[in-house]
Amino acid sequence: MKFIEINIINLYKKIIKKYYNNESFVLFKKPYENKIYFYSCSNNRKIKIKENFFLIGSFNHKNIIKIYTNEIYFIDIKKIIFSKKLITIPSSFLDISFSHLIYSYEYKKLLKKAIRFIKNNYFKKIVLSRIIKIPFQNFYLKKTFQKLIFSYPNSFISLWYDFSYGFWIGASPELLIKCNNKKLKTVALAGTISTLENKNKWTKKEIEEHKIVIEYITTFLKKYYSGILSIGKTKILNLGTIAHLETPINFSFFKKPNFYEILENIYPTPSICGYPKKKSLDFIQKYEGYNRNFYTGYFGPVDKINMELYLNLRCARIKMDKKEINLYAGSGITIHSNVDQEYLETENKIKNIFSKFIFN
Numbered sequence: 001m002k003f004i005e006i007n008i009i010n011l012y013k014k015i016i017k018k019y020y021n022n023e024s025f026v027l028f029k030k031p032y033e034n035k036i037y038f039y040s041c042s043n044n045r046k047i048k049i050k051e052n053f054f055l056i057g058s059f060n061h062k063n064i065i066k067i068y069t070n071e072i073y074f075i076d077i078k079k080i081i082f083s084k085k086l087i088t089i090p091s092s093f094l095d096i097s098f099s100h101l102i103y104s105y106e107y108k109k110l111l112k113k114a115i116r117f118i119k120n121n122y123f124k125k126i127v128l129s130r131i132i133k134i135p136f137q138n139f140y141l142k143k144t145f146q147k148l149i150f151s152y153p154n155s156f157i158s159l160w161y162d163f164s165y166g167f168w169i170g171a172s173p174e175l176l177i178k179c180n181n182k183k184l185k186t187v188a189l190a191g192t193i194s195t196l197e198n199k200n201k202w203t204k205k206e207i208e209e210h211k212i213v214i215e216y217i218t219t220f221l222k223k224y225y226s227g228i229l230s231i232g233k234t235k236i237l238n239l240g241t242i243a244h245l246e247t248p249i250n251f252s253f254f255k256k257p258n259f260y261e262i263l264e265n266i267y268p269t270p271s272i273c274g275y276p277k278k279k280s281l282d283f284i285q286k287y288e289g290y291n292r293n294f295y296t297g298y299f300g301p302v303d304k305i306n307m308e309l310y311l312n313l314r315c316a317r318i319k320m321d322k323k324e325i326n327l328y329a330g331s332g333i334t335i336h337s338n339v340d341q342e343y344l345e346t347e348n349k350i351k352n353i354f355s356k357f358i359f360n
């Protein structure tokens with residue numbers, strides 16, 4: 001596979017060409033790296049290198065997109081001169097006004113119902129979510145992408161387009177799996193606080209919901225695979241106005257596993273679905289009341305020996321034709337949850353990403 005460095009002007013030319021040809025593409029930057037990669041499909045080319053692609057899966061597993069690429073282009077972000085204006089522009093969110101975060105009576109009712117189910121021992125944890133639709137006049141995808149890169153160096157920044165599903169943009173803090181040969185890396189990421197209100201005040205609730213994810217992942221690995229498990233120290237991941245608990249988990253397999261089989265079985269984890277899996281998934285499908293689509297799905301680059309997938313969180317779907325942005329956020333509900341606080345958590349997560357979106 002060829003890696004080709006290009007400059008930003010040529011990259012934008014390529015993107016525009018792809019878009020007008022209705023061809024899929026993705027731009028992404030991995031956490032803590034300085035490169036933006038560009039994968040794109042070509043409708044014309046008959047020979048596709050089947051081993052290199054960007055995989056995108058929806059939450060319900062029904063929609064799978066593979067962006068096969070014959071060349072991988074990249075740009076070095078150290079060579080991009082970000083405009084000062086972009087960095088210092090105050091949050092567009094302030095202009096858009098809080099009125100868009102419509103009070104959702106229905107969502108609070110759903111949270112209450114989930115807590116009732118937990119109290120009746122139906123499940124231990126469930127991650128519920130909601131969608132917010134915001135109309136726009138002028139939305140700047142390019143500047144927003146750059147702003148996300150600049151604002152969240154510890155996240156997986158992505159912008160992808162597919163003719164059937166439109167544009168999706170986001171800054172996800174959560175690695176699902178990174179597999180290479182006999183090694184697997186993952187994280188348990190769950191438990192959120194607002195850094196504006198509670199400076200490092202982690203309660204029983206966040207610690208509990210985080211523990212459920214660690215237990216789920218480690219039990220899964222030990223049950224199905226032989227190898228050496230190592231659980232790292234729990235850290236705090238800061239993302240602007242919110243912070244999460246994050247625990248790295250590594251596994252060395254004695255025998256090279258099938259990565260697709262791992263994906264199939266580990267997903268969806270209790271950081272986006274719940275525990276036990278089947279019961280929480282059924283509840284989501286029955287009561288959440290909207291289609292999550294690619295939100296809480298997974299995505300990332302795959303080749304012959306590597307699979308590096310992230311969960312699609314802190315993301316938005318941009319409907320260019322309708323001039324509407326769909327934003328998504330959820331939170332983990334446990335026995336210790338408080339309805340108003342869970343509601344506020346989804347609001348904070350939405351504000352956190354939306355505040356980086358650039359309009360007029």
Ligand SMILES: C=C(O[C@H]1C=CC=C(C(=O)O)[C@@H]1O)C(=O)O
Nearest residue numbers: 189190191192271329330331332
């Ligand atoms: C489901 C989301 O977050 C998950 C990932 C990290 C922390 C979470 C939490 O604290 O609830 C969620 O499990 C979301 O951001 O929409």
